[in-house]
Amino acid sequence: MSDAPVPAPRGASRTAVGVAALRWLHQSVDGEPKVLDDPISGPLLGESMLRTVAAHLGDPHAPALRELRAHVVLRSRFCEDHLAAAVARGATQLIVLGAGLDTFAYRQPAWARQLRIYEVDHPDSQAQKRHLLAQAQIAIPDNVEFVAIDFEQTSLADGLKAAGVDSSRQSFFSCLGVTMYLTEVAVDALFGLVARFPAGSEIVFTYQPEAQAAESALGRRVGALGEPWTYHISHRSLARKLKALGFQALEELAPRAAQARYFQDRTDGLRAPSRRGIAAAVVGVAPQ
Ligand SMILES: C[S@@+](CC[C@H](N)C(=O)[O-])C[C@H]1O[C@@H](n2cnc3c(N)ncnc32)[C@H](O)[C@@H]1O
Structure with a gap:
């Protein structure tokens, strides 16, 4: 864990644009079946932004970029599978924390229409998304609300x-690619908030388990974009923290399980990433 100060807001998130471009690349360069079917990311970013980001990312078949792309589409797919199960057991609100250019709301399947969807993000990132949605003439569904908050x-x-947002209703939270950019105080507040929702509520999130991650090639790259990784936590500490808050067991998507579940029999060479840190936790029944 790190108490390093988080820099002041620096405009719309560039990493949000980067991961959206990776979802678009998955549609355009990877084979079938898609791990994540996302026909919206491309139109949302628009041709000129796609050209710029693609040039910045470089060869889409480079091993590091392919692995990062696999991680980004996997986390969304895992999250959306968990969301479907949560809706089947009664969740009626979806709260997307640090939504970035997430497109679920704009390609939502019929089973999601009963949800109220809250896209929560830093005001600068959210303003950019609303601008891009308008520019691409992507309609905002009636069940979507925007909430601008700096965590x-x-x-x-x-x-x-x-x-x-009604805290008495069973809810599903997604928080993908966000905790590593926050302080420990903000991360604790986020988990503490989810824990106060009714039993059966769930959060799917990613976290950075590696202490040295900020020094890795990817860590340095996002740092250079003005969004350094400031938070990490070991699996064991996280499990302890969530248990103390009243969550049931922490479910981590291990690389081998991800390979078997989402990447089996592919012929394009896309494999489950070796990187860890995609997880789910369900709120338990409070002790009497
Ligand atoms: C890497 S992007 C991930 C976006 C999205 N969840 C996805 O997977 O495509 C990180 C997101 O975290 C948001 N974020 C980072 N720090 C934040 C803060 N202090 N308050 C609110 N949002 C923040 C950014 O605005 C950005 O949308």
Whole structure:
């Protein structure tokens, strides 16, 4: 864990654009079946932004970029599979924390229409998304609300309440590619908030388990974009933290399980990433 200060907001998230471009690349360069079917990412980014980001990313078949792309599409697919199961057992709200250019709401299947979907993000990132949606003429479905919050500056609980999120309803939270950019205080507030939702509520999230991650090639690259990785936590500490908050067991998607579940029999060479840190946790029944 690190107490390193998080830099002041620096405009819309560039890593959000980067991961959206990876989802688009998956549609355009990887074979079938897609791990994640996302026909919206490309139109959302628009041709000129896609050209710029593609040039910045380089050869899409380079091993490191392919592995990162596999991680990005895998985490969304895993999350959306868990969401479907959560809706089947009664979840009625989807709260997308650090939504970035996530496209689930704009390609939502019929089973999701009963949800209220709250896209929560830093105000600068959210303003960019709304601009891109308008530019691409992508309609905003009736069940979608935007909530602009800086997790480091504003209480997430107050912000969600003000936006109409009902904390008495079973809910599903997604938080993909976000915790590593926050402080420990903000991450603890985020998990603490989810834990106060009714039993059966769930969060699917990613975290950085490696202490040295910020020094890796990818860590240095995102740091150079102005979004350094500031938070990591070991699996064991995270499991302990979530248990203390009243979550049931922490489910981690291990590389071997991911390979068997989502990448079996592919002929394009795309494999489950070796990187860990995609996880799910369900809120348990509070002790009497
Ligand atoms: C790597 S992007 C991930 C976006 C999206 N979840 C996805 O998987 O495509 C990181 C996201 O975290 C958001 N974020 C980072 N720090 C934040 C903060 N202090 N408050 C609110 N959002 C923040 C950024 O705005 C950005 O949308």
